[in-house]
Structure formats: structure tokens, C-alpha cells
Amino acid sequence: MIRLDNVSKVYTRGARPALDNVSVEIERGDFVFLVGSSGSGKSTFLKLILREERPTVGEVYVAGRHLNRLSSWRVPHLRREIGAVFQDFRLLPNKTVYQNVAFALQVIGKSRREIDQNVPEMLELVGLAGKERRLPHELSGGEQQRVAIARAFVNRPPILLCDEPTGNLDPGTSVGIMRLLDRINRTGTTVLMATHDDEIVDQMRKRVIELKGGHLVRDQDRGVYGLETV
């Protein structure tokens, strides 16, 4: 589903590479944690998959597409196959919960009928049924993140990228979000989650990919956060 072959990324010539010869393969339906401290290359890793950046060296394949050769006008089609969730939720403050989720479908040209059918289903899935008409500022942080997840997943993309989705949430709320992501993963969706949250990683016991200074230092099934480096 996602494959990086000997990928390096150098932002400014001569500087230390943000990613250095990284090879990773993530299968369809995997749940993968991407861990590492700030500056380890996590963000670059995610940007390469979203094709916000191109690799300096190496090949990137996502959802059957060779991103090195993907022309820029095809990029929107790639992004329709990747849902993205961020630490800061990125909701539209003047739109209701329903409108925020519907927006994602509107702007890729879905019909009214599809929207009316999919949005309530998705709000039900993330546990926000009954709160359709609330505005984001009327919701708790956890609820806002659920809206963001609903928006990312409403188009049923095969891949869900989460960049520190629990970074702004307290531990109890985070557990709820992780249950939701787990449920989404069980529908066959590949979930890749970058995080600092060691408790969550330790509890979930999923595959862990660790980056350090741009190098891949660990790729372990059923891993924990703070294992001594291999």
C-alpha cells in the first residue's frame, strides 16, 4: 500500500538529509506507528506519502502509484485516497460539524445524494450522532478530533495518515480516539500514525517504525515506544 525504496530527502544542498536511505513497506490493512523525536524525519516521511515533497533519491509508491512519476495535476487524485488527520484538527470554525464533514465531499465534486447519505453514517461511526449542528468551538477537543477524523475518512480512503492526532488531548480522551482509529483500521484501512505518545504505543502493541536523525532505526511488529535502539 505504501512503499519507500532507499529514499533520501535533502532540503538544502549540503545540509544533513531529513531522511537518509529509508526503505519501508506497509501492507494494506496495517496499523503502523511512526515514532521518533522532533527532527527525526517523521514529518518528511508523511509529506513524501502525501506528495507535498518529492524524494531527492529513491522511489515512493502509494496506493499503486509511483509518486516520482506522478504529474502534478494527478496529485489531487492521490490525495483522495489518503485521509489526513492533524494535531490541530484544522476544522472550519464557521461551519457546523455536518458542514465540516460535508465540505470534504463537496470540494471533490460528490453529489448531494452521496453527501446526504455518507455524512450521517460517518458521524455515527465516530460517535457524534446528534451533534451535527454544533460549531467546532462548542465541542471538546476529543470531539473536534472526531470531526476531523470523520472528514478525513468520509470519502472512505484506503489510507489514513495521522500526524500526532492525540497531541492536544488528555490521556483519557486519547484512548477514545485510538479506539476509533482501531475501528477504522478493522474496516481494512491502512493507518499510519506519527506520535510521541509512548503510553498509546505501548498499549496498542502494533507495528512500530522508529526514525532517528533521518535513519530508520527500528521496524518491529507488536512493538513498544521506548525500546532500546537496535
Add this chain to the structure above:
Amino acid sequence: MRLRFIMGEVFNGLRRNSTMALSVVLVTFVSLTFVGAAALTQMQVQQLKDAWYGRVEVSIFLCPQNSLYEQCAGGAVTVAQEDEIRAVLEEGSVADLVDEVYYETREEVYENIVAADDTGVYSQLEAEDLGPVFRVKLADPEQFQVVADATSGLSGVEEVRDQREVFDQLFAFLNAATFVAAGLAGVMMIAAVLLITTTIRLSALSRRRETTIMRMVGSSKSLIQMPFVLEGAVAATAGALLAITGLWLAARYLIEDWLTGSIAWVDYVGREDVWTVAPWLIAIAVGLAGVASFATLGRYTKA
């Protein structure tokens, strides 16, 4: 769905940014009014040329009895001289350029002057004081100089005059007015482009959150950019419509009512000429907005 989405975004953008939008409307209005005025002035010049050059002739004044001109020292023109001049015009080297030749006798010239004059200034004139005139209609009025050169040296000719000279000053004035209007239009159009650029930039920045999300969920670049492009185009078109209205009112009340009432012998441009100019003004407005959009959007809505 998309169309409704785009129109909604355009409307929101214009409303949120209403002062900027209004300034775009006004600047475009003023600049296009100048463009339109310049175009109408040129149309007026062309219309006058068409109307007058067809009527106006080259006049070859022949020597009267007591001419003060040196070339008429030999006295009044003789019949033989007249035949020679006519031969040059009708069979000579310039015959191709000449359409028609009328001969006005000194009595007819006298009639025309005294009859056309109601001030009494010319009432002291006698027909004998005047010379006869060849009125020559040219096939191509621009070829005046060739005909003048061929005839002015002939004996019996007092003076060859192109009556277009009378109008040239008027045309020179109208052309100068066109240049001034076009110059002002140019400056205002630069201001309009800069203002539209700024408007689009502000609009794009204020909606960065939306465009980021759109980009993230995979909407196409054209859908992301279209509302901003249209916003500029709508504001500029509104300016163009105002300019057309202004020109129409000027044509209706200034030209057709007032000018035609006070100086009636001129054939003026009118409302129907404003309609000829109107589509061009709208096209220019949309063009200006387009230039501004593509100069701006690449940078502010990255895909």
C-alpha cells in the same frame, strides 16, 4: 454541486472583502470609462472623416481680374487656360486620381458666397472680383498632394486648396484628446490590476484554512482557484457595467440632447456606438482580472 459551491464561495469572498471589492469596482469603472471615451472619440473622428471627406473637394481657384497673387499677374484666367487645366485633370497624369470635376463660374461662386452669408460682410463684393473655381472630387482624398502638385503651377491657377485642411485641426484636437484619455486609461488600468492582485491575495490569505483543507482532501487546483479568479472577474465586470452605464448616459444626455441641440450640423456618435464599445470593455475587465489572478494565485494557493 460544484457550481453552487463556487458561486457560494465567490459571494462569501466578495462580502467578506467588500471594501476591497468596491475599490476594484470603482477603479475599473474609471479606467474603462476612459478607455470607452477614447474609443468613442476615435469613432467620432472616423465618422466625421467618412462624412466630410466624401463631401469635401479640392478647390482650384482660378485667377480673377485683380488678383494680388504673383502667378495671376497676367490678368483673369482665359478660356484656353481653363481648357488646359481641365485637360490635365481629366486626361493627364492625375486623371486616375480624379473622380469628378465641376466648374463653377464666377457668378456661381458669387451666388454661393453671398447666399451662404447672412452677416452682410460679403455684400460689397461683385461677381467680377472673383475668379471661377474647379471643384475636384478625388477618388482617394489622401492623394491630394499629387493633384495639387500637378495643377498649382499651371498658368491661370491662383491657388489650390484642400478643404480638408479646415478639419485637420479639429481632428488633431480629437486625436490629442484620445491620447490623453488612453493615457489616463492606461494608468488607471495598472492601478486596477494592482488592486485586483491585492484583493485576490487578501482573499486567498483569509481563506487559507479552507484552501489547505481542500488541497488535503484532494480537490482539483482549478476548483481551489476558481472562486478567487471569479471574485476578481465579477468585481471588474461590475466596474465595466458601471462604465458602460456612464458612457450611455453621456451619449444620451450630453451628446444626443445637448451637443446635437447646440451644434446640429455635426454627425455625432450616439448610444448605439456605446453598445459597440460595451463588449470590448467587458472583455478588457475580464482580461485585467485574469492577468491579476494568474500573477497572484500560483503563489497563494499551492497545490
